[in-house]
Amino acid sequence: MPRMRKKSDLPEKTCPVCNRPFTWRKKWERDWENVRFCSDACRRKGKAEPRSTAA
Numbered sequence: 001m002p003r004m005r006k007k008s009d010l011p012e013k014t015c016p017v018c019n020r021p022f023t024w025r026k027k028w029e030r031d032w033e034n035v036r037f038c039s040d041a042c043r044r045k046g047k048a049e050p051r052s053t054a055a
Contacts, residue, residue: 017042 010024015038022038037043 015039015042017046 007023011032012021012023013035014021015036017037020038024032028035037046
């Protein structure tokens with residue numbers, strides 16, 4: 001049986017909407033590079049708000 005990894009050893013990203021850190025999940029294993037939001041609620045908010053591009 002494979003050894004379990006500590007949660008502190010998992011990769012982490014910061015959500016651009018709520019600015020909270022979130023860690024890797026098994027569900028995101030194949031698509032971790034493209035995961036940007038921590039939750040569906042943040043994903044909806046991120047798409048609803050137009051992004052401001054600083055010049």
